[in-house]
Amino acid sequence: GIDMKRKSSFSLLDHIKRPMDGADENPDQKEKMEKLWKLMETYEPNDPESIQKSFARHLEYSLACTRFNFTMQDAYRAAGLVLRDRLLESLNDTNAYYRKMDVKRGYYLSAEYLIGRHMQNAIANLDLEQPFKEAFHALGMQLEDLFHEEVDPALGNGGLGRLAACFLDSMATLSLPCWGYGIRYSYGMFKQDIQNGRQVEMPDFWIGDGCPFEIPRPDITYPVRLYGEVQEGLNAQGEWCLNWVGGDIVQAMAYDNPIPGFDTYNTNNLRLWRACPTKEFDLDQYSAANFTDAVEARRKAEDLSAVLYPNDASYEGRELRLRQQYFFVSASLQDLLREFIKRPNYKWSELPEKVAVQMNDTHPTIAVAEFMRLLVDVMHVPWDEAWELTTKCLNYTNHTVMPEALEKWPVEMMTRMLPRHVQIIGELNLRWINGLVAKYGDGPIIAALSIFEEGDVKKIRMGNLAIMGSNKVNGVAALHTEIIKKETFPDFYKYCCDTGAPDKIVNMTNGVTPRRWVHCANPALSAIFTKYLGSHEWLTDMTKLKGMLKFKEDPKLHAEWMEMKKTAKKKLAGFLKETLDLEIDQDALIDIQIKRIHEYKRQFMNCLYVIHRYQQLKKMSPAEREKVQKRVVLIGGKAASAYVNAKLIIKLINNVGKVINNDPDTGKLLKLAFVPNYRVSAAEVLIPASDISEHISTAGTEASGTSNMKFVMNGGLIVGTMDGANIEIREECGEDTMFIFGCLEHEVAGIAAKAKEGHYPIDSRLQAVFQAIRNGEFSKGEPEAHAEFCSLVDKLCNTHGAGTWDGDRYLVVHDFPSFVDAQAKVDATYADKAKWCKLSIQAASSMAKFSTDRTISEYADVIWGVKPAPRPMEM
Amino acid sequence: GIDMKRKSSFSLLDHIKRPMDGADENPDQKEKMEKLWKLMETYEPNDPESIQKSFARHLEYSLACTRFNFTMQDAYRAAGLVLRDRLLESLNDTNAYYRKMDVKRGYYLSAEYLIGRHMQNAIANLDLEQPFKEAFHALGMQLEDLFHEEVDPALGNGGLGRLAACFLDSMATLSLPCWGYGIRYSYGMFKQDIQNGRQVEMPDFWIGDGCPFEIPRPDITYPVRLYGEVQEGLNAQGEWCLNWVGGDIVQAMAYDNPIPGFDTYNTNNLRLWRACPTKEFDLDQYSAANFTDAVEARRKAEDLSAVLYPNDASYEGRELRLRQQYFFVSASLQDLLREFIKRPNYKWSELPEKVAVQMNDTHPTIAVAEFMRLLVDVMHVPWDEAWELTTKCLNYTNHTVMPEALEKWPVEMMTRMLPRHVQIIGELNLRWINGLVAKYGDGPIIAALSIFEEGDVKKIRMGNLAIMGSNKVNGVAALHTEIIKKETFPDFYKYCCDTGAPDKIVNMTNGVTPRRWVHCANPALSAIFTKYLGSHEWLTDMTKLKGMLKFKEDPKLHAEWMEMKKTAKKKLAGFLKETLDLEIDQDALIDIQIKRIHEYKRQFMNCLYVIHRYQQLKKMSPAEREKVQKRVVLIGGKAASAYVNAKLIIKLINNVGKVINNDPDTGKLLKLAFVPNYRVSAAEVLIPASDISEHISTAGTEASGTSNMKFVMNGGLIVGTMDGANIEIREECGEDTMFIFGCLEHEVAGIAAKAKEGHYPIDSRLQAVFQAIRNGEFSKGEPEAHAEFCSLVDKLCNTHGAGTWDGDRYLVVHDFPSFVDAQAKVDATYADKAKWCKLSIQAASSMAKFSTDRTISEYADVIWGVKPAPRPMEM
Numbered sequence A, B: 001g002i003d004m005k006r007k008s009s010f011s012l013l014d015h016i017k018r019p020m021d022g023a024d025e026n027p028d029q030k031e032k033m034e035k036l037w038k039l040m041e042t043y044e045p046n047d048p049e050s051i052q053k054s055f056a057r058h059l060e061y062s063l064a065c066t067r068f069n070f071t072m073q074d075a076y077r078a079a080g081l082v083l084r085d086r087l088l089e090s091l092n093d094t095n096a097y098y099r100k101m102d103v104k105r106g107y108y109l110s111a112e113y114l115i116g117r118h119m120q121n122a123i124a125n126l127d128l129e130q131p132f133k134e135a136f137h138a139l140g141m142q143l144e145d146l147f148h149e150e151v152d153p154a155l156g157n158g159g160l161g162r163l164a165a166c167f168l169d170s171m172a173t174l175s176l177p178c179w180g181y182g183i184r185y186s187y188g189m190f191k192q193d194i195q196n197g198r199q200v201e202m203p204d205f206w207i208g209d210g211c212p213f214e215i216p217r218p219d220i221t222y223p224v225r226l227y228g229e230v231q232e233g234l235n236a237q238g239e240w241c242l243n244w245v246g247g248d249i250v251q252a253m254a255y256d257n258p259i260p261g262f263d264t265y266n267t268n269n270l271r272l273w274r275a276c277p278t279k280e281f282d283l284d285q286y287s288a289a290n291f292t293d294a295v296e297a298r299r300k301a302e303d304l305s306a307v308l309y310p311n312d313a314s315y316e317g318r319e320l321r322l323r324q325q326y327f328f329v330s331a332s333l334q335d336l337l338r339e340f341i342k343r344p345n346y347k348w349s350e351l352p353e354k355v356a357v358q359m360n361d362t363h364p365t366i367a368v369a370e371f372m373r374l375l376v377d378v379m380h381v382p383w384d385e386a387w388e389l390t391t392k393c394l395n396y397t398n399h400t401v402m403p404e405a406l407e408k409w410p411v412e413m414m415t416r417m418l419p420r421h422v423q424i425i426g427e428l429n430l431r432w433i434n435g436l437v438a439k440y441g442d443g444p445i446i447a448a449l450s451i452f453e454e455g456d457v458k459k460i461r462m463g464n465l466a467i468m469g470s471n472k473v474n475g476v477a478a479l480h481t482e483i484i485k486k487e488t489f490p491d492f493y494k495y496c497c498d499t500g501a502p503d504k505i506v507n508m509t510n511g512v513t514p515r516r517w518v519h520c521a522n523p524a525l526s527a528i529f530t531k532y533l534g535s536h537e538w539l540t541d542m543t544k545l546k547g548m549l550k551f552k553e554d555p556k557l558h559a560e561w562m563e564m565k566k567t568a569k570k571k572l573a574g575f576l577k578e579t580l581d582l583e584i585d586q587d588a589l590i591d592i593q594i595k596r597i598h599e600y601k602r603q604f605m606n607c608l609y610v611i612h613r614y615q616q617l618k619k620m621s622p623a624e625r626e627k628v629q630k631r632v633v634l635i636g637g638k639a640a641s642a643y644v645n646a647k648l649i650i651k652l653i654n655n656v657g658k659v660i661n662n663d664p665d666t667g668k669l670l671k672l673a674f675v676p677n678y679r680v681s682a683a684e685v686l687i688p689a690s691d692i693s694e695h696i697s698t699a700g701t702e703a704s705g706t707s708n709m710k711f712v713m714n715g716g717l718i719v720g721t722m723d724g725a726n727i728e729i730r731e732e733c734g735e736d737t738m739f740i741f742g743c744l745e746h747e748v749a750g751i752a753a754k755a756k757e758g759h760y761p762i763d764s765r766l767q768a769v770f771q772a773i774r775n776g777e778f779s780k781g782e783p784e785a786h787a788e789f790c791s792l793v794d795k796l797c798n799t800h801g802a803g804t805w806d807g808d809r810y811l812v813v814h815d816f817p818s819f820v821d822a823q824a825k826v827d828a829t830y831a832d833k834a835k836w837c838k839l840s841i842q843a844a845s846s847m848a849k850f851s852t853d854r855t856i857s858e859y860a861d862v863i864w865g866v867k868p869a870p871r872p873m874e875m
């Protein structure tokens, strides 16, 4: 095997003395505690024997299994607890070190984390693969079998949540003192089941059996108030102040999820909040109610963190959503401010030197008002100073270019729920508008920049609040950041430029962590890189992969590379057999599109292309068919539960698959399958196996995309539009590595305008596809499905409506011909195995920019001013 | 110190090889598991050093505290986990041993367990007091301080629940293979706060911070169905059968609470069920609903085990109460039947040789129908055989003589909730009634014995169902059992006698465990017994205490005995100072009444007596007062939240206390205080300190009482009526040890009848007390309280209503004069210290009958046919 030669490895920690950072926190205890400290002075050893002992102990004492009767699920949980012990030591010691060094800290606030399974990742990051393998092998178990027992904690909808998870991995790996904050939903993202081709959403009670990687912290709780009213009063200093009183108080209890870095001894924390009933009582309110009602009311508190809302939440759900957002933001800010004021002789003016907060999308942006409230009302910082601190500490990431997706809350609703915050926002807006009027006079720019949106229902625009309250605002890919400046917030950008701060809006292109997405998901590829480069350093410095380029024509590498793909395809084949009972030809080109199902992502276009390809095959003679490249098209993703068209597209894909896969003429040459319940652990199996993947959103709609990066890092090539991060990936990897098609972002408006004038031709090949659908060739005798499929097609054919909700909003018709051409080019290129292999190596080796290590380093430098603080280890 | 010389002590287990019982359960695993077994082959060592190590590990790894920063609460939890490890080993090995020996098992089904704090009890029962003391002393901690951190798990209302807890202790101590089953309420019995003299109920979210003594068992779950409908169908064998389908399915998840025995290596289990959402789905029903609604519905499942209902639950609460009862009964019976059929080559006919079930009160009596359903519908046992098995396995304890307290459920409600059970009950009743009519012809006995009660709302009488479905029925004290036969179920008793089974109804006088109530609560007394008797054997054989009688006049013992009382009073004084800021004179006679507040328990009469005593004192000259015995009267207990009069009595006691305690004439001589939030841990402080205690229920109303036993075991004497177990205590201890007063049970009806005729005189001393109340002397200027107090008095003065709800139902007026006399006799006797001391020793040493060891031995012999199976330990 290859010696990983990591500098920092937990396997080196056996019997190493732990540092005493923090020992003087309670000087009076010191004397009598010395005996205890002695007992805890070394780290848990990590040799296979010690791992086995620790495993056995957890099996019996923590899980209450008998030695003679436990399941693989029990074994997984016990192994998880073995890791938890190690993670906890490291988490505790890392935090003590950060405190000792009095470092500036970054806090990432996100309503979603699509963290994926912990176990394999933790073992890899701690560098304990070898001893764990040995330990369990001797007990007759395979590590992989344990990994499979873990359920994905799915506390996010899609890309935004997965990005947050990759960010955490990079923060820890870079030894940055950064924590994540979020919500511990009892029910995560729904599980997707496919029944007769249609999506059925099933509740995901992921926490059911307990997660061994999380640490409940009953000692860390904060009260969070909702509703109630604001009263005038005097504070402890006898000064006039406003007090928010009454309403309901919910307790936020911390659940910590240690995030170990790779090749470092640092372990950071993802702190998720769970809503619990308070322990304190408002006795007056209380004794009035009857006992069981009072208990009921308290139990309702727990609803707050019960469910992750699918991102289509309807109005009724939305009030709860705002409550969730405020709940986790308030608890997080209270927690980080408590950490700040724990510092001896703290001064408020130092806050921006010690604290940077990142708001991930608009979900946590109530933080602007809450930060002000905590500083002004609770900490008694004067208003102007508080505002300066707020705008120096907070930062905001925009994730969407669609103005209708920026959250806005009815003033009426927020006034009921957060009366003090509406006052604060009103005061902030007043001062802001006064300044603007002084500068620009009264005009449309004032209305555009106001936090309040007038109209039938007066609303608070969280996007505007976020920008106003932030130090930096960023987009997530180059094109996206440009669109933000020019289209989403043009007036803000103008204001920034006019006030000499054009760099308030910056670009931070997204990334992915190579530890999970290459090293863990594709061990064969990781081994190739390490072998050819002579070290594992590429895993923490992806620019090292450039060193692979000199081998890109090396037949030996080609052979190993193709073997690597084969291994991945074999694993995928096993997965498809198990989940779908589908057999695939492992020599086929594997073509994958996995992501949330959305019209803008154009899974529909992909499906139309597959029908077209099927029609072509059907027209051919058997001899002609022989020459066609075999292809397996896999589409997967969840549709928001209320998103009718997205769910229809799933049904169409399934029906088309049924027809094609069972047609003896084509079944061997073309397969189409819908992969159910797409999630992180499925992505880890799918991505390494792809030859091509589809990232085909209409130009200007996908902010960045991150699965595109994962595919290319694994040697897959992209069929894509000039959208999101595709553009930058192409720049890095070379134009020849990407099959680009479709209109450009700046062309979209013109195309729609021309369509309105009647100029929106439908390609004859697409006409034929539409005809087949209308003929019911994929309706399988289901009248309801038939009508639905026709309605999808009818909408595309309303050429006058192209570019709008009434017609082909996402220009499928326009882009279809060039999409067909791009696919033809794929087949042609793939026919030349050596060329394909070269392109694959070239692309995979050019992806340094898309490591979240690069992304996070930029955030740390440009936005947060947070520096690495690697924990030294005295051996 | 005294060497306890226990035969079985966990301190002897260090490095002892554990038995391999169960190792061949999975023969295929054997080979590869041997390595693992090797790692777990010895017990956790129990020397102080090992305890410290284990403590340190739990502090950091289980609780995630740092070495430098933990609270006493954390230390308590870590110490709890140290014990949990030991308890788990023993629980697992005990159960494997029971399986190996294929013993008959007893299962105690109770909706309530008032288990009290675990820690001190566990340490004592495992015989680890010495090493634990040393281990924590060296870490600068006192064990007692850890004990105080534990919150009482209060999963019961009062005596019935505490009895169940004492039973568990004796079952384990007697090495009987018996488990308890119940409900893991998230909210236990409310906490009682006193605000301006009135009770305020506060939710008790006891599980908030997690209890280290419970073991969640996500692997042990059973589905429990509610609602739905019954369909005809064919079973797997193609036979006609009825299937209960649809409705809601809730998952019951086990939480195990190890119950260690004293001086044995056996540890039994109290398995409590928590309601969780199911993992399975009824997809048809499911896809119809929208996603968030579906999640909501599943979350509601958790409501089932959320709250322990105070025993005054109103009708709305009652449907939930029946759901709770069915929920835990179904899970428990499924669990015990699974254990039965795990036995190789099981035959249904063997069931009564292997299983005995005790139903504690009517709460679990739906078990009769559920047992039938599981046998007939699920296990396909023929009806007649199933009924024979049911009536051989089940047994029922009646706890109340008041017919209105026997549960009855509307047929309509039960048909909706448990349609199959109503069918089964209907069929059972049909056969039963047919038999009865054949025997007696149609007549009133038929209506009385029917399970169904006719009327506006047709009801199912759970008491009748229980008796019909039981092998044995028992009362809980001699008098109570007689009342059951003659008044509560006279027709059943007649039927039993007529069918030659008069001993179907038996008496099992209640008891209490001397481990918790003497050894742990009163270590000084325990030490005296052990010293004088030369061994600790009295703790498992209370008849040994008779050996103390020969010392009852020994001045040396008297001195030690009085010292013991002083120690207990000092502790009580500290407790009162802390909770009430009340100073008491430790030379005063301590007079305690602690129990649920109820009119039949007559705390009101006690309060009226205190007023009378106060009036007497006020009338005296200072010189006369000098001669009066000082007294501190303590009253404590919770009132059901909807029980208006009980809550009023609390208010009266508090107001009277305020007046008396602050009156300079009497303050030193007489104190009255209401002890808030009475609970097991408070009982442990109060009981040892008492000189006298009040057990003064109207004759025939208190089934047994158990606190009376606890007081006497601690050397307190009783002021009591001829009711419940008082009668038997007096028999055992001697008439001179009890201050008896009041009418006898058989006189009650006559007194009420005479009252109706206008003959119900009110003693002039009581008149004076009434007058003072009416004058507002205790109203403290609160008009509302004044009116309420007067209404209480008015009711007593409605002499024509005596014995009914409209008047003095519980004959306070009738018994008052003799109560005053009894109290005078107390003072007189107490004046002679030597005599008092002798009586105290005599009583405490004569309580063998009231050890639950005796009670449980009788249950095991007479009812269950379960034999001790002590686990041998090869040293």
Ligand SMILES: Cc1ncc(COP(=O)(O)O)c(C=O)c1O
Pocket (backbone or CB within 6 Å): A114, A157, A158, A159, A160, A162, A594, A595, A596, A678, A679, A680, A683, A704, A705, A706, A707, A708, A710
């Ligand atoms: C489960 C899951 N959902 C969504 C995404 C984001 O995919 P995309 O960037 O294609 O939108 C990922 C990325 O890997 C993922 O793993």
Ligand SMILES: Cc1ncc(COP(=O)(O)O)c(C=O)c1O
Pocket (backbone or CB within 6 Å): B114, B157, B158, B159, B160, B162, B594, B595, B596, B678, B679, B680, B683, B704, B705, B706, B707, B708, B710
């Ligand atoms: C908390 C608690 N409640 C109720 C009881 C039962 O008391 P009694 O037998 O006086 O009704 C006890 C007995 O000790 C107890 O500890």
